[in-house]
Structures are given as C-alpha cells and as structure tokens.
Amino acid sequence: MAETLTTAALTLKDIAREAGVSLATVDRVLHNRPGVRADTVRRVREAIERNSFQPHVAAAELARGRARRFAFVMPSGPNPFMQQIEAYLGEMSGWLSARRLGVEMIATDVFDASVLAASLEALSGDYDGVAVVALDHPTVRAAINDLVDAGTKIVTLVSDVPSSRRHHYVGIDNIAAGRTAGALVGRLVGGRSGKVAIVAGSQGLRDHAERIFGFNQVMASEFPGLSVLPVLEGRDEDARSEQLLARLLGRHADIVGLYNVGAGTQGVAKALSEAGRDKVVFVGHDVTALTRRLLLQGVMDAAISQNPGHEARAAVRVLLALARGEPILREQEKIRIDIVMRDNLP
Amino acid sequence: MAETLTTAALTLKDIAREAGVSLATVDRVLHNRPGVRADTVRRVREAIERNSFQPHVAAAELARGRARRFAFVMPSGPNPFMQQIEAYLGEMSGWLSARRLGVEMIATDVFDASVLAASLEALSGDYDGVAVVALDHPTVRAAINDLVDAGTKIVTLVSDVPSSRRHHYVGIDNIAAGRTAGALVGRLVGGRSGKVAIVAGSQGLRDHAERIFGFNQVMASEFPGLSVLPVLEGRDEDARSEQLLARLLGRHADIVGLYNVGAGTQGVAKALSEAGRDKVVFVGHDVTALTRRLLLQGVMDAAISQNPGHEARAAVRVLLALARGEPILREQEKIRIDIVMRDNLP
DNA sequence: CTGTTAGCGCTTTCAC
DNA sequence: GTGAAAGCGCTAACAG
Numbered sequence: 190m191a192e193t194l195t196t197a198a199l200t201l202k203d204i205a206r207e208a209g210v211s212l213a214t215v216d217r218v219l220h221n222r223p224g225v226r227a228d229t230v231r232r233v234r235e236a237i238e239r240n241s242f243q244p245h246v247a248a249a250e251l252a253r254g255r256a257r258r259f260a261f262v263m264p265s266g267p268n269p270f271m272q273q274i275e276a277y278l279g280e281m282s283g284w285l286s287a288r289r290l291g292v293e294m295i296a297t298d299v300f301d302a303s304v305l306a307a308s309l310e311a312l313s314g315d316y317d318g319v320a321v322v323a324l325d326h327p328t329v330r331a332a333i334n335d336l337v338d339a340g341t342k343i344v345t346l347v348s349d350v351p352s353s354r355r356h357h358y359v360g361i362d363n364i365a366a367g368r369t370a371g372a373l374v375g376r377l378v379g380g381r382s383g384k385v386a387i388v389a390g391s392q393g394l395r396d397h398a399e400r401i402f403g404f405n406q407v408m409a410s411e412f413p414g415l416s417v418l419p420v421l422e423g424r425d426e427d428a429r430s431e432q433l434l435a436r437l438l439g440r441h442a443d444i445v446g447l448y449n450v451g452a453g454t455q456g457v458a459k460a461l462s463e464a465g466r467d468k469v470v471f472v473g474h475d476v477t478a479l480t481r482r483l484l485l486q487g488v489m490d491a492a493i494s495q496n497p498g499h500e501a502r503a504a505v506r507v508l509l510a511l512a513r514g515e516p517i518l519r520e521q522e523k524i525r526i527d528i529v530m531r532d533n534l535p
Numbered sequence: 536m537a538e539t540l541t542t543a544a545l546t547l548k549d550i551a552r553e554a555g556v557s558l559a560t561v562d563r564v565l566h567n568r569p570g571v572r573a574d575t576v577r578r579v580r581e582a583i584e585r586n587s588f589q590p591h592v593a594a595a596e597l598a599r600g601r602a603r604r605f606a607f608v609m610p611s612g613p614n615p616f617m618q619q620i621e622a623y624l625g626e627m628s629g630w631l632s633a634r635r636l637g638v639e640m641i642a643t644d645v646f647d648a649s650v651l652a653a654s655l656e657a658l659s660g661d662y663d664g665v666a667v668v669a670l671d672h673p674t675v676r677a678a679i680n681d682l683v684d685a686g687t688k689i690v691t692l693v694s695d696v697p698s699s700r701r702h703h704y705v706g707i708d709n710i711a712a713g714r715t716a717g718a719l720v721g722r723l724v725g726g727r728s729g730k731v732a733i734v735a736g737s738q739g740l741r742d743h744a745e746r747i748f749g750f751n752q753v754m755a756s757e758f759p760g761l762s763v764l765p766v767l768e769g770r771d772e773d774a775r776s777e778q779l780l781a782r783l784l785g786r787h788a789d790i791v792g793l794y795n796v797g798a799g800t801q802g803v804a805k806a807l808s809e810a811g812r813d814k815v816v817f818v819g820h821d822v823t824a825l826t827r828r829l830l831l832q833g834v835m836d837a838a839i840s841q842n843p844g845h846e847a848r849a850a851v852r853v854l855l856a857l858a859r860g861e862p863i864l865r866e867q868e869k870i871r872i873d874i875v876m877r878d879n880l881p
Numbered sequence: 882c883t884g885t886t887a888g889c890g891c892t893t894t895c896a897c
Numbered sequence: 898g899t900g901a902a903a904g905c906g907c908t909a910a911c912a913g
Contacts, residue, residue: 192639192640198602198632198635200905200906200907201906201907202906202907210883210884211883211884211885212884212885212906212907212908213883213884213885213908213909214882214883214884216907216908216909217882217883220908224882224883225882225883226882226883229882229883243629243632243633244633244906244907245597245633245634245635245905245906245907246593246633246634246907247592247593247594247596247597247634247635247905247906247907248593248597248889248905248906248907248908249906249907249908250593250889250907251591251593251594251597251889251890251891251905251906251907251908252888252889252906252907252908252909253889253907253908253909254888254889254908254909256544277866280864280866281864283589283862284861284862284864286544286589287589287590287591287592287861288591288592288593289544289591289593293538294538365878365879366879368878369876369878369879371878372876372877372878373876376722376723376725376836377722377723377725378725379722379723379724379725379726380725380726403878407878490722496871498866498867499867502864502867515630515633516629516630518626518627518630518848520623520626520844521844521845521848523881525842525873525879525881526878526879527871527873527874527879528873528874528875528876528879529874530715530718530719530874531718532711532714532715532717532718532749532753532872533711533712533715533871533872533873533874535869535871546889546890546891547890547891548890548891556899556900557899557900557901558890558891558892558900558901559892559893559899559900559901560898560899560900562891562892562893563898563899566892570898570899571898571899572898572899575898575899590890590891591889591890591891592891593889593890593891594889594890594891594892594905595890595891595892596891596905597889597890597891597892597905597906597907598890598891598892598893598904598905599891599892599893599905600892600893600904600905
C-alpha cells in the first residue's frame with residue numbers, strides 16, 4: 190500500500206570506505222577529474238553504482254563557496270513579451286539569492302548578428318551560464334560555440350540556433366505552433382469557405398517563417414475550402430500592419446480568417462474593426478495586456494502562447510542543472526504550445 | 536545595459552555582528568522561535584531588513600541533518616491520470632534523493648470519506664508534508680485540519696477541500712475548465728444548431744459537478760442555438776458510458792456536440808463510431824494514450840488537460856517550500872487549463 | 882596518483 | 898535570554 194520513491198542517505202564517506210579509498214578520490218571520480226588510476230576509478234564507480242549513491246546537492250553547493258553567475262542576453266528596445274520574461278525573472282529574485290545565484294540582464298541588438306556575436310564574446314569567462322535570445326546566423330553560431338568551448342553553459346531562449354552546440358533550447362516548436370494556429374482558424378471558421386490573411390513581422394525571422402510554414406501546411410491539407418493570401422509583412426509595427434491589412438480587407442470581401450504571426454496586434458485589431466469585419470476569425474500569439482483584452486472582447490478568438498514565466502524559470506533551472514552537472518528534467522523544462530481562449534485565460 | 540537581479544551574499548554572522556548578538560540569536564529570530572527579548576528581536580529584524588538578508592538554503596538544508604518525508608495519498612485502483620502522476624513522481628527520484636527528500640505513495644479509497652479520513656489520521660506525525668487527492672466532505676476536512684494543527688504541511692491535489700485549512704491547492708479551476716469545454720464545443724460546432732450531450736462520471740463528484748456547471752453557463756449565455764441534454768452518468772466506466780450514449784444518440788438525430796466530463800472515454804468513442812456519428816464535435820478531458828490516439832484520428836476534437844507532470848512536481852515543490860518556510864512561486868505552481876488539439880499534443 | 886584537512890553557512894545542543 | 902561550539906556532507910588546497 191505504501192511505496193517509497195527514494196533510497197537510503199549514504200554519504201561520500203560511506204562510498205570511500207566501501208571502495209577502500211579516501212574522500213578526495215571519490216570526489217575526483219564523481220566529477221571525472223583526472224589523476225586517478227583507471228582501476229581505482231572502476232572500484233569507486235562500482236561502489237557508487239551498487240549503492241545508487243546520490244551526492245547531497247546542498248552540501249556540494251555549500252562547499253563550493255563561489256556563487257554562480259548567469260547572464261540573460263535579451264533584445265534591447267520595448268517588446269512586451271521580453272519585458273514579461275524580465276519581470277518573471279525579477280519575481281524569482283528571492284529564490285535566486287537564497288541559492289546565491291546572480292542573474293544579470295544584458296540588452297543588445299539581437300537582430301544584428303555581428304553585434305549579438307560581439308556581446309556574447311564579451312561575456313567569455315565571466316559567467317557560469319548564458320541564456321540568449323539568438324538569431325540563427327553563422328557569426329552567432331560561432332560565438333555560441335566559443336562560449337561552449339570555454340566551459341560556459343549555453344541555453345537559447347525563445348529563438349533557437351539549432352546548428353550551434355548550445356546545451357539546451359528553451360522555447361516552443363514554432364512549426365507546430367503555426368500548425369496549431371492553422372487548425373484553430375480552420376476549425377473556428379466553421380465550414381464556411383473563403384480567404385485567409387496572414388500578417389507577420391518579417392518572413393526573414395526564423396520563428397515567423399516557421400510558424401507560417403506550419404500554418405500553410407495545415408491549411409493546404411485540411412481546409413481546402415480556405416485559400417491563403419500572400420503574407421503581409423508588418424515589421425511588428427502597429428501602423429504598418431494596420432495599413433497593409435486595411436488595404437487587403439478592402440480588396441477581398443470574402444476574408445473569413447486571419448493569422449497574426451507576430452506583434453503589431455493593435456494595428457491588426459484596428460484594421461478589422463474599422464472595416465467592420467468583426468466576424469473574421471482572428472488568431473494571434475502571446476498573452477499580453479492587449480491580447481487579453483481582445484480575447485475578452487471577442488475580437489480575438491484565440492492566442493497561441495508560450496508561457497513567458499515558464500520560459501524564464503526553465504532557463505534558470507536548466508542553466509543551474511547544467512552548471513551543477515545535474516540531469517535536466519526534460520518534461521518539466523519543455524515549453525508547451527498553449528491555446529488560450531477567453532475562458533482559460535491564465 | 537546590464538542590470539543585476541541579486542544582492543550581496545551576507546551571512547548570518549554578518550547580521551549577528553551588525554545587531555550585536557550571537558549567531559544563535561539571529562537564528563532564533565529568523566525562525567520566530569521563542570526565548571528572545573522583544574527588543575532584541577526588533578534589533579535583529581532591522582539588521583535583516585536593512586541588508587535584505589536571505590539565508591542560504593543549501594546551508595540550512597545541510598545543517599538540519601534530518602531528511603524530509605512527504606506522503607502522497609492517492610486513489611487506489613487503476614486510473615490512468617493518477618498513474619501518470621505517480622510516473623512523473625518516479626521520474627523525479629534522482630532529484631528527490633539528491634535533496635534527501637523521501638516521497639511515499641499511499642493508496643486508499645479516496646471516495647469513501649471515512650476511509651480517506653482514517654488514512655490521513657494515520658499519517659499524523661510521520662510526515663513533514665502530505666499531498667492528498669481529497670474528497671470534499673466534513674470528515675475529510677476535519678482530518679486535514681488535524682494534520683495541519685499537528686504541524687504537517689498539506690496540499691490538496693487535483694481535487695480540493697476549500698473549506699479545510701489546507702495550505703495550498705494544486706489543480707485547476709474546474710468551473711473554468713467546464714466553461715472552456717463549452718466554448719470549444721460551441722465554437723467548433725460552427726454555427727449549426729442542435730443538441731449537445733454530456734457524459735459524466737457522477738454529478739456527485741465535486742470536480743465533475745463544477746465542470747458541468749461551467750459548461751452549462753457558457754452554453755446558455757453564448758450558444759442559444761445549442762440545447763443541452765440531461766447529463767448521462769456513466770460512473771467513469773466504458774461499458775456503461777457507451778450504453779447510455781448509444782441510447783441517447785438513437786433518440787436524438789440532431790446531436791452536434793458532446794462533452795465527456797470524466798473517464799469512460801473508450802466507451803464514448805465506441806458509441807459514436809458505432810452509430811456512425813463521427814461528425815459530432817467531441818471534447819473531453821486529459822491527455823492519455825487513448826485520448827492522444829483519438830485526437831490524432833480526429834475522433835476527439837479537443838482535450839482539456841491539467842498537466843499531470845506539472846501537478847506532481849508542483850505538489851512536491853510546494854510541500855518543500857512550505858516545510859522550509861520559503862515563499863511559494865504562485866505563478867510557477869499554478870496549474871493551467873490546457874487546450875490540447877491534434878497539433879499541439881505534448 | 883592519493884590522502885589529510887580546513888572550511889562553506891547554517892542548526893542544534895548545551896552552558897551560562 | 899543569550900552565547901559558544903560541534904557538526905551536516907561536500908569541495909579544494911596542499912602534502913606526501
């Protein structure tokens with residue numbers, strides 16, 4: 190009836206005795222440090238295995254003495270989503286200092302590869318770990334790899350550089366996010382046929398391009414009654430998005446759905462309402478003060494969201510686990526694609 | 536450009552010096568232990584405030600020596616959702632033992648108030664914290680309050696006892712979950728009018744009753760074209776659910792939507808397919824091997840889910856924070872109502 | 882290559 | 898009421 194999930198609490202000393210060596214040697218083996226005869230290593234490893242020994246993290250943490258430092262390299266300029274991530278990091282400050290973890294925010298132009306790369310290179314040696322909202326570009330990849338080689342733990346945040354040797358990516362699968370958006374628009378349109386508009390920041394941004402790709406996949410294969418219009422590039426600006434969309438709405442009376450891939454949400458909503466096209470199914474990204482209001486008003490029908498609080502905390506936890514050499518709880522750190530509608534607003 | 540989120544790393548000793556007292560006294564004040572003159576308390580508190588001192592959790596944890604023990608009181612009998620929670624706890628075993636945390640599973644009949652209450656009473660004194668899938672009943676409430684009075688930290692899991700003095704509830708708002716289900720059924724039906732069926736385990740279960748309540752709210756206020764049929768009570772059994780639903784489908788040719796509130800999903804799916812009513816919009820709860828398959832096949836249209844992995848980890852983290860006297864990261868521990876469709880299956 | 886030893890910052894007795 | 902002192906289980910420097 191009762192089943193236990195944990196084992197006895199042995200210590201390094203117990204293992205040392207059992208393997209017939211000293212504390213220091215066990216410690217060396219535990220951390221794969223050099224200077225131990227292969228045979229000794231084996232004996233110690235066996236003792237560790239046999240007892241499924243787990244070193245006490247609190248003791249290890251205390252003994253190191255040195256505090257750990259992490260850097261978050263984020264886009265400069267106002268971006269509500271990034272501000273949310275920063276705010277959630279701020280909420281963790283008590284948690285962080287109780288663990289003697291220092292987190293620093295570094296603002297940089299993440300859209301300029303050489304600037305971003307330079308910012309990263311400048312960090313070398315100063316931090317135990319770095320989380321970076323990265324641009325997928327060869328120069329950036331090289332900078333990331335250099336940091337990795339220098340022993341810094343690297344996590345890409347929100348936007349990945351899969352070709353680099355970063356240790357972990359904290360963010361969503363944007364193709365799947367686009368597919369989800371497509372399925373929502375298609376289903377919520379409810380069998381009517383007509384045209385579907387897409388407003389994106391820029392197709393040059395990897396995440397936007399991937400979302401559009403996924404969206405089109407689903408449209409083509411599952412909703413033959415809907416035809417997708419060419420992508421409008423609003424550069425994530427309200428004014429430009431509004432203007433482009435207003436023009437498009439004027440030209441097509443049969444637009445039944447709209448996918449807003451990035452920001453510029455205010456402009457998109459305005460264009461819809463001024464054209465009196467409130468019936469258009471409107472799906473966008475992220476839960477902000479604005480999208481929350483639009484969802485409640487019924488202007489937006491759904492938002493695809495990647496929980497910024499979760500991303501912030503996951504990035505910290507992953508960096509910490511990497512720095513400590515602890516395993517990562519993959520399931521816990523995986524960022525889900527949230528579908529947010531009026532009734533499940535967080 | 537760089538902004539730091541943490542403060543200098545003072546120690547108890549620094550505070551002691553600054554307040555002109557010894558280590559032991561600061562420790563007493565920090566933990567509100569008796570035996571310190573009011574005036575001394577004030578002086579120490581001020582020194583702590585002034586430096587926004589945070590004790591080092593690792594050091595505290597190490598010094599206590601004693602390991603912490605938590606119990607999870609869960610329903611006996613096979614229940615895929617509960618099994619998932621157990622599995623996720625199992626995945627944490629390394630994490631747990633590295634922190635010298637012991638977690639024990641205790642199976643009991645959580646649907647029988649007196650049996651459940653007895654199981655809880657039996658735990659008194661043996662555990663630092665208890666997570667319990669609770670029935671909302673006066674006897675159970677009393678048992679919970681007794682444990683709380685004995686100093687045990689209590690978290691209700693999945694199913695709450697709001698009238699008790701439990702320290703925390705880890706689970707979703709079931710009324711909002713029902714509303715979300717209602718909005719989905721209504722929207723996915725796509726403007727057609729007709730009838731909507733509800734299959735529940737039992738209306739006597741608080742969570743089922745709340746979900747139905749929320750579902751009906753939305754139906755009544757937002758989808759006047761849809762009329763909700765009387766609730767079928769399938770007792771979460773496949774055979775019974777299938778039989779009841781088959782009969783209902785036979786009687787109403789104009790059923791366009793279906794909300795499956797609890798388990799019995801297999802039976803519900805079977806009744807639909809055998810009646811050839813695959814077009815009915817089908818929304819249910821939880822992502823299991825079965826619902827995953829049904830979503831992929833297009834039989835189910837959406838599942839409302841409460842992430843069992845998150846619930847398991849949140850329960851452990853909350854119990855740990857409570858036991859340590861650390862603050863709880865509310866945002867992190869809040870369980871969201873996930874809408875899962877084919878393309879955002881986790 | 883291996884062992885000894887001095888802490889890390891708290892908690893907890895035990896004295897005063 | 899308050900303080901002194903002995904660890905908790907590791908890590909890291911130094912000695913051999």
